[in-house]
Amino acid sequence: MLVGYARVSTIDQNLNLQLDALKRAGCATVYQDEGVSGAKAKRPGLSKALRRLKKGDVLVVWRLDRLGRSMRHLIELTTMFEAKGVGFRSLSDAIDTSTATGKLFFHVTGAFAEFERNLISERTKAGMAAAKARGVKMGRPRKLTRQQQIALAEFDSDALDQAAKNLGVDEKPGDDKTIQ
Numbered sequence: 001m002l003v004g005y006a007r008v009s010t011i012d013q014n015l016n017l018q019l020d021a022l023k024r025a026g027c028a029t030v031y032q033d034e035g036v037s038g039a040k041a042k043r044p045g046l047s048k049a050l051r052r053l054k055k056g057d058v059l060v061v062w063r064l065d066r067l068g069r070s071m072r073h074l075i076e077l078t079t080m081f082e083a084k085g086v087g088f089r090s091l092s093d094a095i096d097t098s099t100a101t102g103k104l105f106f107h108v109t110g111a112f113a114e115f116e117r118n119l120i121s122e123r124t125k126a127g128m129a130a131a132k133a134r135g136v137k138m139g140r141p142r143k144l145t146r147q148q149q150i151a152l153a154e155f156d157s158d159a160l161d162q163a164a165k166n167l168g169v170d171e172k173p174g175d176d177k178t179i180q
Helices: 015-026 045-051 071-084 099-131 145-154 155-165
Strands: 001-007 029-034 058-061 087-090
Touching: 001 015, 015 029, 015 058, 029 045, 071 087, 071 155, 145 155
Parallel strands: 001 029, 001 058, 058 087
Antiparallel strands: none
């Protein structure tokens, strides 16, 4: 069964173009989200469509960007579709994962997305290692020890802030704000 999904980001936009195309493509049911950005995780129409899909169904969208927020999100969705035995088709982008070519396209795209994530991770690790080598301290600022809190309690608040700064610790004491 062909199941359609249509989405527009603002109320000012119109779903008619998408709805007409999905009906012409043979979608028996079309779920929709109106005035919902693709960047929003909560899209009630999409959630209903995803719950409704069963093995052998094909989810159809007018254009790829109507379904996913990012390539990573699209790949996650198509991986889920594949696991459920559900196909995916984008009318404007000529993508159909129920065909061998469509599956190949998504797997190649998925490989590139994974490659990009790995490159970002490598660059981040290299940047952190270089910063560490230059003496940049990583992580949260240290908290005042109990003894430091007691010693600093004798100063007024301005002196406390300056003393903490000189010690290279966070100005605010740990969770226990009282000194006994």
